[in-house]
Amino acid sequence: MSTAMDTAFFAAWIEEIARVVAAEKEWLTGLDAAIGDADHGANLDRGFTAVTGALAAKGPDTPGSLLVLVGNTLIRKVGGASGPLYGTAFREAGRTLGDTPEVSVAQLHTALEAGLAGVRKLGSAAEGDKTMVDALAPAVRALEQALRDGKDPAEAIGAASEAARTGAEATIPMQARKGRASYLGPRSVGHQDPGAASTALVVSALHTVATSW
Amino acid sequence: MSTAMDTAFFAAWIEEIARVVAAEKEWLTGLDAAIGDADHGANLDRGFTAVTGALAAKGPDTPGSLLVLVGNTLIRKVGGASGPLYGTAFREAGRTLGDTPEVSVAQLHTALEAGLAGVRKLGSAAEGDKTMVDALAPAVRALEQALRDGKDPAEAIGAASEAARTGAEATIPMQARKGRASYLGPRSVGHQDPGAASTALVVSALHTVATSW
Amino acid sequence: MKKLINDVESVVPDALRGLAAAHPGLRVDVDNQIVFRASGPRPGKVGLVSGGGSGHEPLHAGFVGYGMLDAACAGEIFTSPVPDQMIEATTAVDGGAGVLHIVKNYTGDVLNFRMAAELSGEEGVRVESVLVDDDVAVRDSLYTAGRRGTGATLFVEKIAGALAETGAPLPEVARVAREVNARSRSFGVALSPCTTPAAGRPTFDLSDTEIELGIGIHGEPGRTRSAMRPARELVHLAMDAIHEDLPISGDTLVMVNGMGGTPLIELYIAYAAVVEHLAEKGARAARNLVGNYVTSLDMQGFSITVCRLNEELTRLWDAPVETSALRWGR
Amino acid sequence: MKKLINDVESVVPDALRGLAAAHPGLRVDVDNQIVFRASGPRPGKVGLVSGGGSGHEPLHAGFVGYGMLDAACAGEIFTSPVPDQMIEATTAVDGGAGVLHIVKNYTGDVLNFRMAAELSGEEGVRVESVLVDDDVAVRDSLYTAGRRGTGATLFVEKIAGALAETGAPLPEVARVAREVNARSRSFGVALSPCTTPAAGRPTFDLSDTEIELGIGIHGEPGRTRSAMRPARELVHLAMDAIHEDLPISGDTLVMVNGMGGTPLIELYIAYAAVVEHLAEKGARAARNLVGNYVTSLDMQGFSITVCRLNEELTRLWDAPVETSALRWGR
Numbered sequence A, B: 001m002s003t004a005m006d007t008a009f010f011a012a013w014i015e016e017i018a019r020v021v022a023a024e025k026e027w028l029t030g031l032d033a034a035i036g037d038a039d040h041g042a043n044l045d046r047g048f049t050a051v052t053g054a055l056a057a058k059g060p061d062t063p064g065s066l067l068v069l070v071g072n073t074l075i076r077k078v079g080g081a082s083g084p085l086y087g088t089a090f091r092e093a094g095r096t097l098g099d100t101p102e103v104s105v106a107q108l109h110t111a112l113e114a115g116l117a118g119v120r121k122l123g124s125a126a127e128g129d130k131t132m133v134d135a136l137a138p139a140v141r142a143l144e145q146a147l148r149d150g151k152d153p154a155e156a157i158g159a160a161s162e163a164a165r166t167g168a169e170a171t172i173p174m175q176a177r178k179g180r181a182s183y184l185g186p187r188s189v190g191h192q193d194p195g196a197a198s199t200a201l202v203v204s205a206l207h208t209v210a211t212s213w
Numbered sequence C, D: 001m002k003k004l005i006n007d008v009e010s011v012v013p014d015a016l017r018g019l020a021a022a023h024p025g026l027r028v029d030v031d032n033q034i035v036f037r038a039s040g041p042r043p044g045k046v047g048l049v050s051g052g053g054s055g056h057e058p059l060h061a062g063f064v065g066y067g068m069l070d071a072a073c074a075g076e077i078f079t080s081p082v083p084d085q086m087i088e089a090t091t092a093v094d095g096g097a098g099v100l101h102i103v104k105n106y107t108g109d110v111l112n113f114r115m116a117a118e119l120s121g122e123e124g125v126r127v128e129s130v131l132v133d134d135d136v137a138v139r140d141s142l143y144t145a146g147r148r149g150t151g152a153t154l155f156v157e158k159i160a161g162a163l164a165e166t167g168a169p170l171p172e173v174a175r176v177a178r179e180v181n182a183r184s185r186s187f188g189v190a191l192s193p194c195t196t197p198a199a200g201r202p203t204f205d206l207s208d209t210e211i212e213l214g215i216g217i218h219g220e221p222g223r224t225r226s227a228m229r230p231a232r233e234l235v236h237l238a239m240d241a242i243h244e245d246l247p248i249s250g251d252t253l254v255m256v257n258g259m260g261g262t263p264l265i266e267l268y269i270a271y272a273a274v275v276e277h278l279a280e281k282g283a284r285a286a287r288n289l290v291g292n293y294v295t296s297l298d299m300q301g302f303s304i305t306v307c308r309l310n311e312e313l314t315r316l317w318d319a320p321v322e323t324s325a326l327r328w329g330r
Ligand SMILES: Nc1ncnc2c1ncn2[C@@H]1O[C@H](COP(=O)(O)OP(=O)(O)O)[C@@H](O)[C@H]1O
Pocket: A032, A036, A037, A039, A040, A041, A043, A044, A079, A080, A081, A082, A083, A085, A119, A122, A123, A124, A125, A130, A131, A132, A133, A178, A179, A180, A193, A194, A195, A196, D078, D079, D080, D107, D108, D109
C-alpha cells in the first residue's frame, strides 16, 4: 500500500464490494435458501447497487461521511435483517472516523470495532450464534493482533480477511440461535451462515483494494 | 352355447363387465387423461359396482327388466357423459326385450340396435365423431351379418366383439367432434377414445360369457 | 401424488362435511352431495340450481346463498352430478315460481341436467335451463360439443341470482342469465397440469419452458402448446382471443381467475396487464374480480373472463350477495 | 421456474399496480410500496400500520380498509420493508390519536419497524408496536429469535382494527392486539416447497412421500421432515402441537389457511378434521376462516391458527370489515 486510506480508497472498497456481491449473488441466495428464505444475495445486491448510485450522486468528501452514507443507504434500501445490521455497521464505523481525510490502520480497526459493536447491540447476537458476528468479530481481533505484531497495513488487512473467511466457515457446524436459521433448530447445523459468508466477502474486498493500492 | 340366453346369462354378462371394468379401470382413465378429464375408468367402475349391488338387491326375473335396471342404475350413479349414454343404451335394449324369459340372438341384435339408437339420439353423435358409437355401431352390424350368414350364437357374438374392438382402435386416427376430446381439435388425433374402448370391453365381456355358456 | 385428503374415495363428502361445519348459512346433504341455503326456499322467488363436477371450488357450492344460488349439486371430481341429485335439489328449492338450471356446456352436464329437467317437470316443477358456453378457445360449430362453460358461470349465477331475489318471474331470470352468457367470453392458460385424486398423476406433462393455451377447467390440455412468456404477453394473447370473438368496448366486468395453484400476487400482476390492454382498446374494467373462483384443482395458470356490461347488468352485479366465496353489501 | 410475472425485478410494483387498479377503495403508492385506504386518516382514530415481505398475499395489503388496517408496507419477496416506508405510512395515517405498528416477529421486520418507530416518534407521532409470535413450531427461548408471527397476524389486524374504528385510544387498541396474540397459536405443514422469483428454484427438495412439519411462511424447511399422511392425521398433529402449548377449550376462532398452492377443496377436508378434533377436546369453532390468507407464494400445504375467544374478541371479530380479502357486514 503506497498511498494512504483516503476517501478514494474507501470508495474503491465499496465498489469492489458491489462487484463481488453481484458476482456471488446466486451463491449467497443459495446459502440462504438452505437455512433461511433465499433472499440474502438479492438483498445485498439491491443494497450495494443503491449505494453505488448514492455515492455517485452525493460524492462524500471524507472516509467517515462516505461510510455513514453507505450505512444509511443500506438501511433505506435493503430491508430484512441484513439491511439494518449492515447499515448500522457501516454507519457506526463511519461515525468514529469523524472528518479525518486519511485513515490509519489503527483508526480502521477502531472503526470496524465500532461497527461490530453496533451490530452486536442491534441484533444482540453473540459469537457462536451463527450470524455475521461470527465473521466480523474474528476479523476485528485479527486486525488488532496484526497491528500489535507491527504488520504492514496490507498484511494486517489480509490477516483480518483470512480470519473472516475462517470465521464464516466455522459457522457450518453451529446451530443457529439468531435469525431465521434459528427456526430450523438442529437442522441449521451443516450449513454456512449467509450473513457470515457475505461479511467475509466484504472484508476480503477490503484486502483486494488494499493490496492494489 | 348349450343353454339359452336367460336372465342368468345376462346377469353373468353384467358381472363379467364389472370384473373387466375394475381390472381395466386405470387403463380407461389413462385414455381419458390424454384427451379428456381422466375419469372414465373411475366413472364406469363406480357405475358397475353400483349395478352389481342393485342386481343383488332386486334380483330382476327377466332379461329385459335386468337390463332396464342396469341402465337406470348407471344413469343414477355414474354422471358425466358416459352415465346417461351407457344408461340409455342398456335401458333401451332392455325395453325391446319386453318380458321374454329367453332371448334369441336375433332378439339380442334388436336389443343392441335399440341401445345404439338411444345413444345416437341422446348424444347426437355419428360414426366418425370418435365416440362409443364408433365401437357399438360396427358391433351391431357385425352381429346382423353373422346372423344372415347363419353363424351359431357364440360365433356371431364373437364377430360383434371383434368388430367393436376394431372400431375402437379405428378411433385413434380420428379427430373428435363430440365429447371433451372435441375441445382438443386436431390434438385429439392419435389417441383411442375411452368410451369406444370401454364399449369394446363390454361387448367382449358378452362374448366371454357366451363361449362358456 | 401428495394431497391433503383422507382417502381418494371420500374427497367430495369429506370436503362437504367441512363446508357444512364452516358455514352455518348452508344446509349440506352430504349423502346426496347437495348444498342448500339453510333458510330454505322463499315463496314466490325463482330457485337457482347449478352444479357440476367437483374440483372447481369455490364453484358452485361457494356461491350458494343470498343473491346467488339456492342449491348446488356436487359431482365426483370433474364428473357431472347425476339426475337424482338435480331432481332432489330442484324440487327442494322450488318456491312455486319455478327453478332455473344453470348448466355449464359439457356433454355430461348437459345430458344429466336434461334428464333431471324432464323428470322434475313431470313432478310438477317449472324448470328452465340456461347453458353457459363462454370459452373462446373452443371454436363453436354445429357438429361439435360446442364451447365450454367456464368463468362466465360465476357472472351468470351472480346476476341471475340478484334478479331472482327481486321476485322476477322465471322467464325474466332466464332471459338475463342468457344475456350475461351472450355478453361474456373467456380464455384460459395453464402453466402446469393438475393431478386428479383418481388418476394420481398430472393430467399432462409440461416442460419448465412450456405452457398450454386455451385450456378448460378439467385438467385437459389446451388447443395449443407454446413457449412460456411474460405475464403481459400471455394476458394480451388471452384478451385478443376474446376480442376477436366479441369486440371489447365500453364498460366491462373482468375476472382474472386463478386455476387453483397460482398465488394471488401473480393474479394481480396479470390484472395490471388486463387494465393496460383495455385502455388500449378504449374500454375499461368498470367492475372486476381477481382471485381463485373457477379452479381446476391444483393447476397453475389463469383465465380471463370479460363481460360487456349494460346498466341493468351493472346494477345486478352490485346488488348485495352473501355466499361463502362472494360477499358484499351485507 | 414458470411464474405469471413480467420480470423478476418488477414483481412487487407490478402486483401493486394491479391491486390499485382492482380496488378503488385503496390508494397505492407504488414507488414507496405502500397501500393506504383511499379515504385517508380519520381524525381521532388510531391508525393501524402493518407490513412485511411480499409473497404472503393477501396479507397485508388485502387487509387494508374499513375495520382493519390503515396502511400496509410491502417489502420485496420475503424481505421486510425498510424504515422509510414505515415512517411514510405512519405519518400519513396518523389522525392525531397515534399509530399502532403490527409487526410479525422476524429479526428483519423487528429491526426495521423498531427504527421506523423511533424516527416516527421523533417526528411527533405517538407509536406503539405489537409483536405477533404465534407459531408453536418454534420453541421460544431468550437466546433465540423467538417464535415466528404467522396466521395470528390476521386475527390481530382484524380485531385491533375493529376496536380502533370505535375511537378507542392507542393503549386500548395495543392492549387488545396483544391479547389476541397471547390467545392465539399456529402450526404449519408443507406438502411442497415454494419457488421465489429471485432464487428461481424450489427452496427445498421434498420427495413424493415426504412432508415438512412446523414450517413458517417464507419457504423455509420445517422443524422436522416426515412421511405423508392422511389429512385427518396431519390436522390432529397440528392441533396437538397447538394444544400442548395453549390448551384448547371453549369457544375458539379457527383458521385453516392455505399456503398458496393448495386447492380450497382440500382446505375444507382439513377443516372437517379440525372440527372433529375440537369436539374431542370439548371445544368448538365459534368462528372460522377457511382459505388462502397468509400464504407462502406457491407452496402447497396449510396452517392452522386457533384463538381462544372471549366475549370482547368475538364481538370485535363480528364487527363489519371491508377490505379486498376480508369483508362482511357492509
Ligand atoms: N440477530 C442477528 N444478529 C446478527 N446477525 C443477524 C441476526 N439475525 C440475522 N442476522 C444475519 O442476517 C443474515 C440474513 O440476512 P437476510 O437473508 O438478508 O435477511 P432475512 O433473514 O430477513 O431474509 C443471517 O445470515 C445472519 O448472518
